[in-house]
Amino acid sequence: MQIKENKQGEVLILTISEHLDSATAAVFESRLLGLVDRGERKIVVDCGSLEYVNSAGLKVFLLAAKRLEPLGGKLVLCALAPSVLMIFEMIGFTRIMKIVPSLDDALKALGGEAAPA
Amino acid sequence: MHEGSITVRLPADLREIERLNRLIRQFGELHEVPSRALYAVNLALDEVVTNIVRHGFEDPKDQEVIAQVIAKPTEVITEVSDSGRAFDPLAIPPPNLDAPLAERTLGGLGIHLVRSLMDGVDYRRADGKNVLTMRKRIR
Numbered sequence: 001m002q003i004k005e006n007k008q009g010e011v012l013i014l015t016i017s018e019h020l021d022s023a024t025a026a027v028f029e030s031r032l033l034g035l036v037d038r039g040e041r042k043i044v045v046d047c048g049s050l051e052y053v054n055s056a057g058l059k060v061f062l063l064a065a066k067r068l069e070p071l072g073g074k075l076v077l078c079a080l081a082p083s084v085l086m087i088f089e090m091i092g093f094t095r096i097m098k099i100v101p102s103l104d105d106a107l108k109a110l111g112g113e114a115a116p117a
Numbered sequence: 118m119h120e121g122s123i124t125v126r127l128p129a130d131l132r133e134i135e136r137l138n139r140l141i142r143q144f145g146e147l148h149e150v151p152s153r154a155l156y157a158v159n160l161a162l163d164e165v166v167t168n169i170v171r172h173g174f175e176d177p178k179d180q181e182v183i184a185q186v187i188a189k190p191t192e193v194i195t196e197v198s199d200s201g202r203a204f205d206p207l208a209i210p211p212p213n214l215d216a217p218l219a220e221r222t223l224g225g226l227g228i229h230l231v232r233s234l235m236d237g238v239d240y241r242r243a244d245g246k247n248v249l250t251m252r253k254r255i256r
Contacts, residue, residue, distance in 0.1 A: 019135075021134070021135075021163065022131050022134060022163070022167045023131060023132065023134070023135060052160075054160060054163050054164060054167070054227070054230075055164055055167075055226040055227035055230055056167065056227075058226055059223045059226065062221060062223060062226075063223070065218055066218060066219065066221070069218055069219060070219075083153075083156055087160070087230065090229070090230060090233040090234070091212070091214070091226055091229060091230060092212070092214030092215075092221075095214070095215075096216075096217065096218040096221060097218075
């Protein structure tokens with residue numbers, strides 16, 4: 001798994017790729033929760049290049065969303081491949097997390113930079 | 118889809134799961150298992166084996182997990198066995214999918230995925246082993 005970080009205004013964008021599984025979840029967890037700890041409140045995880053996620057990876061998203069909520073922050077996920085989105089639906093995360101089709105939608109959802117017309 | 122089977126014996130170590138996934142993917146492609154079914158089998162197997170490695174043994178050193186995948190004309194059968202402590206994953210209560218975010222808990226997600234991805238899951242304890250059998254129909 002690769003993790004890239006990019007700040008756009010108030011929004012922190014994490015781009016993750018390949019496999020988020022038992023072998024890589026711990027690295028992603030410390031990175032994502034570390035961002036929350038250092039004060040980031042608007043976080044987008046761009047899953048456009050994510051090919052595979054298992055429950056170890058799903059738990060990281062749940063942990064981060066749960067930690068951000070009482071702080072008035074928000075986690076938005078975008079660009080999930082159909083096979084990955086199916087897993088989020090199965091586990092009921094589409095009901096408790098903001099999941100949108102594109103990065104533009106994610107930025108809009110967080111009131112960040114508007115998408116180009 | 119071509120009939121056939123593969124048996125993988127792997128050390129009880131999380132680092133082995135990537136290798137298992139790779140072998141099952143290769144087996145699936147060779148036997149022309151439809152990609153959706155192969156994805157489901159791989160993820161279910163990942164969840165089950167991860168659980169066994171994490172929680173099944175007092176000391177996972179020198180322990181192993183045996184995974185068998187059988188491709189049949191209408192279904193894929195996956196059987197996982199281990200000699201760890203008796204544990205029926207189907208006894209884990211399902212997560213409450215209707216709970217609000219603050220009340221969602223981390224437990225039970227993996228086995229919920231397994232149940233959702235498969236068409237049938239059975240557990241038995243036999244000869245001092247846990248045996249979990251999962252069936253995925255090919256549509």
